[in-house]
Amino acid sequence: MVAVVAALAILVPVGWLWTDSLVPADYSVAEMGVPDHGGGPAGPAGHAGMHGGVHTGGPAVDQLREPPGPADVDLTLVARGGRVTLPSGRVIDGYTLNGTTPGPEIRAVQGQMVQVRLVNADVAEGVTLHWHGYDVPAGDDGVAGVTQDAVLPGGEFVYRFRAEQAGTFWYHSHQVADPQVKGGLFGALVVTPHAGLGEVGDVPALTHLYDGRRTVNGREGDVAAAGAPGQRVRVRVVNTDNGPVQVWVGGAPYRLVATDGDEVDGPTPSTDSLAITAGGRADLEVDVPADGSGVRVEIGGSSAVTFGAARPPTPRPARELDPLHHGTPTALPFDPDAADRRFDYVIGRRPGFLDGTPGLWWTVNGAMWPDVPMYVVREGDVVRMRIENGSGEVHPMHLHGHHAVVLARDGVPATGSPWWVDSLDVADGHSYDVAFVADNPGLWTDHCHNLAHPAEGLTAHLVYEGVTTPYRAGGHAHNDPE
Ligand SMILES: [Cu+2]
Secondary structure, eight states, X not given: OHHHHXXXXXXXXXXXXXXXXXXXXXXXXXXXXXXXXXTSXXXXXXXXXXXXXXXXXXXXXXXXXXXXOOOSEEEEEEEEEEEEEOTTSOEEEEEEEXXXXXXXXXXXXXXXXXXXXXXXXXXXXXXXXXXXXXXXXXXXSOOBXXXXXXXXXXXXXXXXXXXXXXXXXXXXXXXXXXXHHHTTOEEEEEEEOTTOOTTOEEEEEEEEEETTEEEETTBOSEEXXXXXXXXXXXXXXXXXXXXOEEEEEESSOEEEEEETTEEOSSOOOBOSBEEEOTTOEEEEEEEOOTTSOOEEEEETTTEEEEESSOOOOOOOOSOBOOGGGXXXXXXXXXXXXXXXXXXXXXXXXXXXXXXXXXXXXXXXXXXXXXXXXXXXXOTTOEEEEEEEEOSSSOEEEEETTOOEEEEEETTEEOOSSOOEXXXXXXXXXXXXXXXXXXXXXXEEEEEESSTTTGGGTOEEEEEETTOBOSOOEETTTTBOOO
16 A cells, blocks of 8 residues: 555656646647746736737738848759768768758848748758848748748748848758758858958858768868968858867967857957857958968868968867957947846756656756747847856857847956857856847747757747747648757
8 A cells, every 4th residue: 555655656746747748749839938028018918919928919920021022142942851972072861952061152242132942852851941140030030830831842932031241151951950950951151241351262161060070061171272372361160060169270360250240349360269159150360371381270170271381280279269358349239238128048957758758858947848938028129138057068059030249158247349149158057148139020949059959948939029920830841940
């Protein structure tokens, strides 16, 4: 009898936890989560459209789009899966866009209208394209089950956005994102300023681990790039992996001139190593020595972009550049001290059930998916967010549709150039205070970009009051954004 009671005392709560964790086979992301108004107004009482404490009755994400019309940059990308030969010659199981991985580089001049028609030839689980770091209209954000249905074989989706911001970005699938991005469904997006780069050479360097082997633009080892002696070159490093990559330069100092597509004010020459967050970008300017000696931009210690004469690999410098204290401080375009909303995004980990599966799962503000926060804002709000990590692992946090400025790390205020990010490594035991303006209405994913982690529940959403989505996770399109 005692044994039976003891067994029930364990089994009944466990059974309840298991049942409580089950996620419906088909659900709206907009109706999940716990509304968090961040101390701002929660909307007028008795509003006609309320669901789970969040207002509805505003635009749906598929209405938040550029109207059809002519485009300056207009291309079609055809997605395929299967055996793929990389530019390095290695053959992998993966994905291509127009027959290659990385997919074609998309290049626009600031102000141009970009239109990309995505066609799925044969990827059974479906595909999408997300414009990582580009603040596109919500309906073009490319997140399956949130801003569109996954494009199934034989289907297509046309993305349109105006290239307002110059800088280095990338695109990748956001349907079953972890295996599809690992397998190569991505490419570079480069927007050059109106005035161009003048005499400065422009060298995109998309780095990716295919089957654990480091590549730059699909090639292994040293990749020679064009840069005449005496010329200044801008190397646009894009980290398409799930973990950070270290970059440093041998043969000349470099200047960190942009982070995540935003220019650094007053960059100074450095010989330090630089960590680039998973999903993040760094633009390094290097002067190729006029005396004909070479330069190596080392990427992860096993690949390099090289200019000029051959030189041996450079050991990684012990010092690391800290963007928190780099460059010249300049005024922000808004006042983070006058924030309308203040949110916490506290990442932890504990045992429990995730959709009925027992494990050690990520938590946000103490709760597991789907009981994570739904951050609610209004257009025009100044928003502060404190991201804290006590989960035992680093998390590259990525908010869609917005660029945030770093205010402080572990309470230490930023003193350098405004450090704008869309992808920010938050190491275990550390915290960041960031701020942004809610200037892009929609329903936005705010997740970890170690894509294995959101698939394990490390994701939340930011919603503008009233915005809804007609799309559902699961469902007929088999939407599975992570
Ligand atoms: Cu993570």
